[in-house]
Amino acid sequence: MAPLITVQRLTKDYHLTDRREGVLGGMVDLVRPQKRMLRAVDDVSFTIDPGEMVGYIGANGAGKSTTIKMLTGILTPTSGEVRVGGLVPYRQRQSYTRHIGVVFGQRTQLWWDLAVVESFRLLQRIYEVPEARYREQMTFFNELLGIDEFLHQPVRKLSLGQRMRCDLAAALLHEPRVLFLDEPTIGLDVVAKENVRGFLRQAREQLGVTVILTTHDLTDIEQLCRRIIIIDHGKVMYNGLLEDLRRGPGHKLRLCLDLAEPVAPAELQAACAHLPVEWAETEGADRTPVLRHCALFSRSETNAATILAAVLAAHRLRDMALTEPAIEDVVRRIYREGLVPAPEALG
Amino acid sequence: MQLAEYRTSRWQDLRRQTGIVLAYFAQFLKMRLAYRVDFLVDLGANLFAIGVQLATLGVLFSKVPALKGWSFESVLFIYGFSLLPLGLFNLISINLYRFAERYIAEGNLDRVLLRPVNPLAQVLCESFNMSGLNELLLGTGVMIYAANQLELAVGPLDILVLLVLVPSAAVIYASVFLMVTAVSFWHEDRMGLAPPIYNVIRFARYPLTIYGKGVQIFLMFVLPFAWVAYMPATWFVGDAEQTRWALLTPLVAVLFGGLAMMVWRAGLRRYESTGN
Numbered sequence: 001m002a003p004l005i006t007v008q009r010l011t012k013d014y015h016l017t018d019r020r021e022g023v024l025g026g027m028v029d030l031v032r033p034q035k036r037m038l039r040a041v042d043d044v045s046f047t048i049d050p051g052e053m054v055g056y057i058g059a060n061g062a063g064k065s066t067t068i069k070m071l072t073g074i075l076t077p078t079s080g081e082v083r084v085g086g087l088v089p090y091r092q093r094q095s096y097t098r099h100i101g102v103v104f105g106q107r108t109q110l111w112w113d114l115a116v117v118e119s120f121r122l123l124q125r126i127y128e129v130p131e132a133r134y135r136e137q138m139t140f141f142n143e144l145l146g147i148d149e150f151l152h153q154p155v156r157k158l159s160l161g162q163r164m165r166c167d168l169a170a171a172l173l174h175e176p177r178v179l180f181l182d183e184p185t186i187g188l189d190v191v192a193k194e195n196v197r198g199f200l201r202q203a204r205e206q207l208g209v210t211v212i213l214t215t216h217d218l219t220d221i222e223q224l225c226r227r228i229i230i231i232d233h234g235k236v237m238y239n240g241l242l243e244d245l246r247r248g249p250g251h252k253l254r255l256c257l258d259l260a261e262p263v264a265p266a267e268l269q270a271a272c273a274h275l276p277v278e279w280a281e282t283e284g285a286d287r288t289p290v291l292r293h294c295a296l297f298s299r300s301e302t303n304a305a306t307i308l309a310a311v312l313a314a315h316r317l318r319d320m321a322l323t324e325p326a327i328e329d330v331v332r333r334i335y336r337e338g339l340v341p342a343p344e345a346l347g
Numbered sequence: 348m349q350l351a352e353y354r355t356s357r358w359q360d361l362r363r364q365t366g367i368v369l370a371y372f373a374q375f376l377k378m379r380l381a382y383r384v385d386f387l388v389d390l391g392a393n394l395f396a397i398g399v400q401l402a403t404l405g406v407l408f409s410k411v412p413a414l415k416g417w418s419f420e421s422v423l424f425i426y427g428f429s430l431l432p433l434g435l436f437n438l439i440s441i442n443l444y445r446f447a448e449r450y451i452a453e454g455n456l457d458r459v460l461l462r463p464v465n466p467l468a469q470v471l472c473e474s475f476n477m478s479g480l481n482e483l484l485l486g487t488g489v490m491i492y493a494a495n496q497l498e499l500a501v502g503p504l505d506i507l508v509l510l511v512l513v514p515s516a517a518v519i520y521a522s523v524f525l526m527v528t529a530v531s532f533w534h535e536d537r538m539g540l541a542p543p544i545y546n547v548i549r550f551a552r553y554p555l556t557i558y559g560k561g562v563q564i565f566l567m568f569v570l571p572f573a574w575v576a577y578m579p580a581t582w583f584v585g586d587a588e589q590t591r592w593a594l595l596t597p598l599v600a601v602l603f604g605g606l607a608m609m610v611w612r613a614g615l616r617r618y619e620s621t622g623n
């Protein structure tokens with residue numbers, strides 16, 4: 001399948017002006033401003049297929065919003081290129097913006113002083129949405145988002161959650177092919193976040209829209225995206241399936257064993273000495289017999305069955321639990337250890 | 348997968364965008380009318396402002412009966428004319444003055460750039476300054492009075508010329524201030540360039556010939572305010588030689604308008620939005 005979005009060697013520098021201290025400094029600033037450049041996005045490349053919902057992840061300041069602003073045509077890249085369905089966002093704005101919907105969690109796309117319904121009517125006119133289609137869409141949005149109850153309120157009077165629901169509906173009114181969401185759940189409470197996620201799932205199924213979602217709430221990603229792109233300091237650190245990331249080398253599962261009798265950690269470790277296993281939380285106390293022992297291992301090196309077999313050969317087991325690593329830990333590890341080679345499958 | 352390029356005739360697109368601008372205007376009026384008291388207070392203030400301006404004018408010209416061969420009535424006519432394009436321009440230019448603050452610093456331009464409507468049209472039409480109507484009213488009144496005094500024979504052709512020259516002159520105002528506004532794409536510090544330039548407009552309300560050569564050249568080719576009042580108004584009150592120049596006004600409008608659009612577009616490419 002030909003990709004819908006192609007991003008090649010995308011780079012964006014911002015011009016910064018540093019301010020000197022004090023009144024005198026302010027006067028010097030007027031005459032000789034201190035300029036410097038900040039590379040917010042650094043040589044980023046990726047592609048996205050039609051219908052995908054991709055998570056674009058990174059810490060604050062990693063360059064997520066800057067990337068989205070170039071993909072939506074707000075910013076012109078310093079170098080590199082973006083193509084979406086053959087169009088160049090920042091050059092063919094008037095054609096391009098008809099095909100996309102954009103939601104910034106931080107700032108509404110609606111007119112602050114207008115009643116919500118007036119905003120929608122203006123959007124209908126701007127995007128030339130036929131009346132019948134407009135009504136269908138509004139019914140659909142109301143079913144999923146319950147926007148009818150505040151349709152006649154001015155946007156500035158809405159709560160953050162209500163505003164986000166309106167922004168989502170507004171972004172989809174003209175049935176865009178691509179939906180860009182920059183931190184759509186930021187600042188929302190748990191219930192509101194759940195609503196937004198539910199809506200996004202439905203919208204993708206029913207409208208078939210391709211979605212790019214930036215977030216630093218990894219629950220969003222776990223619930224919505226199969227593929228993720230992780231960036232740090234403007235560079236791509238990982239681009240692949242969430243699942244593959246979890247299965248990758250150096251990525252540790254935790255197997256906790258509750259034994260029938262207390263056993264000294266050293267003894268258990270000896271039983272598994274031939275296996276690539278780390279034992280957690282046993283330092284300093286490896287002579288004291290305890291009931292619970294936790295092993296960390298990587299799927300690519302061994303598996304739970306092998307470890308169990310080795311333990312069971314010498315000890316009696318009462319209970320056990322196997323935990324997947326939290327996505328937070330995965331991302332943290334990538335931040336700490338750097339680039340992860342993309343899995344072959346995505347090549 | 349390919350996304351379709353939006354292809355339509357220029358005429359169709361102009362119609363669509365004009366419709367949107369009118370819808371913006373309707374929304375603005377609706378909002379203003381919602382605050383009925385404000386609206387009435389504004390109206391009162393506007394009428395008062397017109398009165399004050401008329402009185403000032405009377406005092407001013409009672410002292411200066413004629414300027415370098417220009418009769419009092421001709422000067423009055425030029426003054427009246429100057430208010431028409433200024434009124435048109437003031438009606439839609441309010442967001443140019445707050446552009447650096449509202450659209451760049453607060454990042455509102457992001458929203459504008461995400462809509463398939465000309466960004467400049469959106470910025471201009473997101474707010475209107477109704478006091479521009481003052482100048483339109485005042486200017487029309489003064490012009491009619493002066494034309495009567497001068498016993499000008501005004502034919503259909505003159506009206507047609509007026510209808511071309513006034514918008515052209517408004518475009519010249521807009522071009523100058525658009526360029527000044529676009530500077531804020533490069534300099535985030537809001538340099539107070541607009542107010543001093545706005546003050547220069549005052550010089551342009553009088554016959555150009557009362558100034559020295561340097562000022563004349565400056566007002567014709569650098570800050571082209573000669574073309575917002577004096578030059579076009581000579582069609583009605585100038586001699587044959589001057590009258591020919593009047594018709595160059597639309598050309599000047601196109602030239603400066605094109606230049607301003609180039610600067611504006613370069614600014615848009617330079618736009619950096621805001622961090623959070």
Ligand SMILES: Nc1ncnc2c1ncn2[C@@H]1O[C@H](COP(=O)(O)OP(=O)(O)O)[C@@H](O)[C@H]1O
Pocket residue numbers: 014015016038039040058059060061062063064065066067619620621622623
């Ligand atoms: N308009 C701007 N001008 C200057 N610097 C900016 C601007 N926007 C973002 N930055 C800087 O660029 C870097 C990336 O920012 P951003 O793309 O907003 O990251 P994220 O969305 O991942 O938090 C940050 O260091 C931020 O301070």
Ligand SMILES: [Mg+2]
Pocket residue numbers: 061064065066182183623
């Ligand atoms: Mg951001």
